Structures are given as structure tokens and as C-alpha cells.
Amino acid sequence: MALLLEGGTVITQDAQRRALRGSVRVEGARIVAVGDVRRERGDEVLDCTGKLVLPGFVNLHTHSPMTLLRGYGDDLLLEDWLQRRIWPAEAKLTAELTRAGADLALLEMLLSGTTSFADMYFFTDSIAQASLAAGMRCWAGFPLLDFGTPECPPEQMVPRCEDFVKRWLGHPLVTPVVAPHATYTCGPGTLQQAARISRQHNVLLHTHCSETRGEVYDVQAKHGARPVEQLARNGCLTERTLLAHCGWLTKEEVRSIARAGAGVAHCPVSNLKLATGGTMPLPELLAAGTRVGLGTDGAASNNTLDVVETMKLTALLHKHHRWDPTAIPAQVALDLATRGGADALGRSDLGRLEPGAQADIVVLDAQAARMQPMHDPVSQLVYAARGTDVETVLVQGKVVVRDRIPLTLDAPRVLQRARDAAHRLVS
Numbered sequence: 001m002a003l004l005l006e007g008g009t010v011i012t013q014d015a016q017r018r019a020l021r022g023s024v025r026v027e028g029a030r031i032v033a034v035g036d037v038r039r040e041r042g043d044e045v046l047d048c049t050g051k052l053v054l055p056g057f058v059n060l061h062t063h064s065p066m067t068l069l070r071g072y073g074d075d076l077l078l079e080d081w082l083q084r085r086i087w088p089a090e091a092k093l094t095a096e097l098t099r100a101g102a103d104l105a106l107l108e109m110l111l112s113g114t115t116s117f118a119d120m121y122f123f124t125d126s127i128a129q130a131s132l133a134a135g136m137r138c139w140a141g142f143p144l145l146d147f148g149t150p151e152c153p154p155e156q157m158v159p160r161c162e163d164f165v166k167r168w169l170g171h172p173l174v175t176p177v178v179a180p181h182a183t184y185t186c187g188p189g190t191l192q193q194a195a196r197i198s199r200q201h202n203v204l205l206h207t208h209c210s211e212t213r214g215e216v217y218d219v220q221a222k223h224g225a226r227p228v229e230q231l232a233r234n235g236c237l238t239e240r241t242l243l244a245h246c247g248w249l250t251k252e253e254v255r256s257i258a259r260a261g262a263g264v265a266h267c268p269v270s271n272l273k274l275a276t277g278g279t280m281p282l283p284e285l286l287a288a289g290t291r292v293g294l295g296t297d298g299a300a301s302n303n304t305l306d307v308v309e310t311m312k313l314t315a316l317l318h319k320h321h322r323w324d325p326t327a328i329p330a331q332v333a334l335d336l337a338t339r340g341g342a343d344a345l346g347r348s349d350l351g352r353l354e355p356g357a358q359a360d361i362v363v364l365d366a367q368a369a370r371m372q373p374m375h376d377p378v379s380q381l382v383y384a385a386r387g388t389d390v391e392t393v394l395v396q397g398k399v400v401v402r403d404r405i406p407l408t409l410d411a412p413r414v415l416q417r418a419r420d421a422a423h424r425l426v427s
């Protein structure tokens with residue numbers, strides 16, 4: 001049976017970036033037609049009159065279970081925040097608590113139009129299972145750190161990671177990822193093992209890179225190379241790499257990331273909140289041809305998982321930073337949040353509405369006072385919309401949110417379990 005999203009303003013995000021009055025026809029998991037599409041007998045019809053129809057957002061860097069630590073230790077120095085709040089709480093994590101946090105994150109992300117996310121956190125199987133149950137696409141990063149994780153001691157990490165990768169490989173919704181945490185928490189041995197797993201199983205390698213100036217100095221002092229070079233030396237800078245943050249890059253590092261063909265996740269809200277100081281050289285990365293998308297980072301350093309908010313912040317941050325209101329236009333911000341993130345995940349069938357693409361679609365209410373009049377739908381979407389304007393969400397052709405009601409998650413139960421889990425974590 002086909003589903004027809006009829007009569008909206010369709011922001012296609014196709015190669016021509018067309019925004020048109022029309023419809024989108026979905027058959028099974030895929031989009032089969034966009035534009036002037038006629039209703040056929042037996043079609044299920046979703047009336048999109050007065051609404052924006054656009055591709056689902058991609059959250060390219062997050063730690064979904066950290067929703068449990070949202071608002072726990074805000075306004076602290078990074079070292080205090082990590083050492084006095086985050087790490088002691090994380091030491092108490094279990095698979096069950098992780099699941100409660102992941103479910104809360106999934107609920108928040110789906111309700112604000114995110115259909116794909118790249119994650120990195122302990123008890124990765126819980127996150128993968130949560131994502132599967134919610135019907136959302138997850139790039140589930142199994143973290144590697146020299147000193148181990150709450151889930152496994154150092155000597156078990158690499159085999160457990162490889163086991164995780166093998167188990168989820170080829171799944172339509174959950175894609176396994178190897179996630180060495182960063183060059184300041186992973187020595188050459190761990191990085192080389194991560195590189196091997198990525199190469200051998202052809203999976204993404206997701207890592208934090210050059211988030212703070214202190215990190216860059218520390219890695220240089222310890223290893224004689226800045227983080228980008230340290231990753232490259234150990235086989236972790238390839239076309240399968242996804243680098244989060246990149247706030248402190250030199251021009252040469254921008255070139256070497258582009259040469260390697262690595263993807264980059266820009267997390268401006270987290271960077272601003274943690275006051276990391278460095279602003280990602282986004283225009284230079286884009287000019288060099290690098291695939292860039294947007295991440296929220298974990299809810300403990302944002303504090304939402306709202307990609308709509310991140311789009312606006314991205315455009316504003318770079319305009320302000322460059323003293324140039326043309327630096328990052330609305331269309332570029334929307335590209336980053338949709339097709340850019342999808343491209344960084346190696347998925348040219350996501351992040352755009354065109355025949356053959358996966359039917360990951362958002363219907364956004366455009367009737368709020370702040371959304372009118374509609375001179376330019378892309379501008380309105382980036383500068384005026386809110387995540388709460390999202391009404392209906394499809395992933396893989398299945399409706400997972402309808403009229404702001406989540407269909408795959410029991411919202412009251414998710415909220416109660418998350419509150420209980422958060423209480424257990426910090427008490």
C-alpha cells in the first residue's frame with residue numbers, strides 16, 4: 001500500500017534544492033515520486049496543506065543515554081563537570097539505566113524530527129535495542145578507552161567491540177560503529193585496533209577530535225602530534241572516519257581531513273555551553289569538500305537533542321564569528337542537518353526527498369505566528385521554526401510520530417522510567 005503526503009510545501013533537499021508545492025508518494029520503505037503526484041485508488045492520504053514536508057534530520061554526534069544527566073552540573077568548568085559530576089555518575093551505569101536514558105533521547109529526537117543519529121556510549125547493545133524498538137536509525141558506536149568503560153574492563157573491550165560489530169552488521173536500522181573515544185583517552189594501541197576493526201568490517205570509526213585547546217596541547221605533548229595527525233599516524237583518518245567537534249584545527253589539518261575524505265560532526269551548542277573557545281572552521285571545511293553534518297552532542301552539554309535549534313545556532317555562530325551575515329546561509333545550515341549528515345554516514349539515500357530515497361520524512365506545522373508569512377520556507381525553517389513544530393515523522397516509510405503523538409514509544413512510561421533511572425544514578 002502507498003502513502004501520499006499530499007499538498008504541502010515540499011523542501012526536497014535534492015540536487016537542485018527545490019522547494020515546491022506538491023506531494024510525496026511513499027511505497028514501502030522508499031519515496032517513489034515527488035512533486036505533481038496524483039492520488040491513486042487505495043492510497044492512504046496524509047493531508048499536508050499548510051505544512052512543510054522535508055527530510056528527517058540527522059543528529060551526527062550524540063551520547064543518547066546522557067539525557068539522564070541533563071541539567072546535572074551545569075555551569076561548571078569542564079574538568080569539574082567531568083570529574084565531580086559526569087564520571088562518578090557514569091560509574092554506576094547499568095544496561096537497564098542506559099536503556100532508560102536512550103529511550104528518553106529517542107522520544108525527544110523523534111518528536112523533534114530526527115530520524116537518524118550517530119551515537120557513542122557504553123552498553124551499546126541497549127542503545128541499539130532501544131533504537132530498533134523505536135523504529136529509528138542508529139549508528140551505534142561501541143566506545144573504546146584505554147582505562148576501560150563501566151561496561152567492560154580494558155582487556156575485554158576490543159573483542160567485545162568486534163563481537164558487537166559482527167552481530168549488528170547488515171541490519172537495516174542499526175549500523176554498528178567502532179568508537180575510540182579520543183586521542184587523549186586512547187593510546188596508539190587502542191587506536192590501531194579501532195582502525196583494524198573499521199577496515200576489516202568496513203564500518204565507520206567515530207571519535208572526538210580537537211574539541212578543546214587543552215586536549216590539543218596535551219596530545220601534542222604526550223605523542224608529539226596534534227590529534228588529527230595522531231589519528232592519521234594510527235590509521236584512524238580515512239573515508240570511514242567521523243570526527244566530532246574539530247574546534248581547534250589548523251589550515252593544514254583542514255586539508256588533511258579533506259584529503260583523507262573523513263566526515264565531520266559540528267556540535268556548536270555543546271561547544272558554546274562548555275566554552276571550548278575554538279570555532280570550527282566550517283566554511284573552510286566545506287570549501288575543501290569535506291562532508292559535514294550537525295550533532296547535538298549529549299544532553300548533559302546542550303541540554304536538548306534538538307537539531308532544529310542546532311541549525312539556527314550554526315548559522316548564527318559563523319555569521320557572528322566571521323563578522324559576515326553571508327558566512328553560513330539558511331540553505332547551508334539545512335543541508336548540514338539533512339543531506340550533509342547523511343553523506344557523512346555514507347548514505348546518499350537519506351537526507352533528501354527524491355525518488356529512490358528512503359522515506360525518512362518530517363511534516364512540520366507552519367501555522368505558528370512566528371512561521372508566518374512564508375516568504376522563504378528554508379529561511380523560516382532555519383531561523384523561525386522550533387523542534388516542537390514537528391507534527392508527523394516517518395522512518396523507512398513507517399509513521400513513528402503522528403500529530404505529535406509517538407507511536408513506537410509509550411511516552412508516560414519512558415518519562416517515568418527515565419526519572420527513576422536518573423535518581424538512581426545521582427543518589
Ligand SMILES: [Zn+2]
Nearest residue numbers: 208244297298
Ligand atoms: Zn561527544
